[in-house]
Amino acid sequence: MKRKVTYRIFSVLLSFVLLVSGLLIPKETRAAGENLAYQKTVIVSSTESSSYPGSYAVDANGNTRWSSAYADNQYIIVDLGKNYTVSSVRLAWESAYASQFQIQTSLDNSAWTTVYSNYNGTGGSNSISFSATTARYVKVYLIKRATSYGFSLYEFEIYSAAGTGVLDYLYSISGSKTVIGIHNREPNSDPDVQTEKAYSITGQYPGLWSGDFLFSSDDVANRWTMIYECKKQWDKGSMVQLMMHVVPPTQSEPGSWDGGVVSTLNDSQWSSLITDGGTLNKAWKTRLDQYAVYLQYLKDNGVTVLFRPFHEMNQSIFWWAGRTGSNGTAALYRLTRDYLQNVKGLTNLIWVWDMQDLDYNWSTYNPGSAYWDIFALDIYNSDGFTDYKYNQALNIAGSKPIAIGECAKLPTASKLLSQPRWVFCMSWAELTFSNNSNSEIQNLYWASNVIVQNELPDLK
Ligand SMILES: [Ca+2]
Structure with missing residues (x-):
């Protein structure tokens, strides 16, 4: 902790000196809107x-x-x-x-x-x-x-x-450093509860804040609270991510976990969903119209969002998941990206394709390289952060960044040094604190190869 506190005091002093002298030194080599060709x-x-x-x-x-x-x-x-x-x-x-x-x-x-x-x-x-x-x-x-x-x-x-500062940055640390993040689970009425708890233990804010559109009446009613928090976290210098534990388009919002988020569409419902003009296809796009209002607000405010819809595609308890092949979950991912990007004009999203370490048949869920920017793996299996999983992730991602999408037990800093291509690692909300001791969390957050919020460059 001492090292980073010293660094923070130094930063504050340096900022003060620069302000007083009227100088401004760019935090990153490239600001948004800069002509990349200049003097190349x-x-x-x-x-x-x-x-x-x-x-x-x-x-x-x-x-x-x-x-x-x-x-x-x-x-x-x-x-x-x-x-x-x-x-x-x-x-x-x-x-x-x-x-x-x-x-x-x-x-x-x-x-x-x-x-x-x-x-x-x-x-x-x-x-x-x-x-x-x-x-x-x-x-x-x-x-x-x-x-x-x-x-x-x-x-x-x-x-x-616009906003590719986040992706460029992740490419730049791929192979050397890992941004630490935490998911903020319900309630959406208090959408930074886990981020603040991580700070209370480490004295550092995670480099990635994550939130969720969610499904319950209270959480749906507080979506704006969550979205405002997303903007606030971005303004404070964090990377931000949004997930969608939402109910299927056969139902209206709000809904429930059992029978809602955890439910199944039959084959004909699935066909209706992924067929352009199908009844459920239209229902899903109407839903996307609603989510797009929040995402547009973030776009209007210059917020780049790591967007992770339909996570854990091979976790078949979810209504969207467990459908293999080109017409499976991958088709829903593609139509959702096509709609949000091309119809709604949401170009501020970095698309994360996410699997779980339940099996290794990941390619059958691949939406196609043009549809995702980052491959993320949720690691919950008790065998942990094996080199096999790491190498499988590298194989499927190629030159694109890979990330630990979710975990309960955190990796150690030395594990991340030996698997340096993970560009971020996000622990799951409250499981962070039930599966790791305070000193384990501290040692990770304070490690030199782990990036916390105040070590990120200006990503805007
Ligand atoms: Ca010239």
Whole structure:
């Protein structure tokens, strides 16, 4: 505890000194809205002359420009130096613009994905958005010139999706550090009770706060209280997560645990749910319309949410779970993401796909790589944090982050050092305190490889 208290006092003093001197040092290397291309390495197919180098397209100077040789089929590539989640670019053309061009992205400067095409370019300034994608290299592939000169750009700017600071940060600690978190179970009328208890024991706030839409009349009535807490925790510097222990679309809200959250849909009900236009499909989307109001509020306030619907897909007691194959639980996950993201415009969600250590047939529940950002595993089995589970999680996640979605018994800091790809570890609410001694909780929260709230960068 001493180390972090010292650090906090130092931070406070440092902040004070900086405030007094009028200086502001950014907490993170990248703020939201920053042009990621600025002063990065540029690779071009040609230059008109040494007066127009590729670097002039990423110097944030609207008077300098890159210009290619006088020929079609040219390119300019920016190497961002590491992977980012990118979702838009801005092109500022000189009068020698492209009438046909594409934006392409790559992880390795070899295999390219076209994310945008324009075959009727008109020059000027183009702000271009596309589906958020992970990329280190971003290319403007210049197909056809509009003039007899080459292609010339004053600026080629590249931006992250709003709120991808959280995901970028998790990528950056993958393999070295783990954010510690805690779920705040009902009541939604007191949605930080477990977070505060962790603080009372460790003197540190968890780096991840988690809440739930829930199902009972009291908890449904207090959803706004929970959502306001979510925003408050984000404003205080935590990562935030939302779950959905909600009743099935065959029922109205509020409802019950037994016979509600824990219930079964028959095959024809399931078919109705996952078939576009089905009665239960419409009922579920009507429900999503209601949840979207809360999520929109968070979006409007700049809150990025780790969203974990339909957790423990192989835990078949839940109405959504235990259905294998492409038309199973995975289909419900996909339609929910498609609806919230594409129809409701909720781009502030990081999608967590979550399984439990009940079995290892995880791939049959996989919604598809395009549908999730983080793979999480709930670890409750008494064999604990085995290397086998860790390696299975790595196998299914590939290069994406993995996380311990829930646990009762916490891992030790040394276990996390030997399994360093877990980007966060969330203990389950009150089970944290019934399954771990105070000193075990303290030792984990105070470890140098474990990230608490005041060690997180600015994620906004
Ligand atoms: Ca320039």
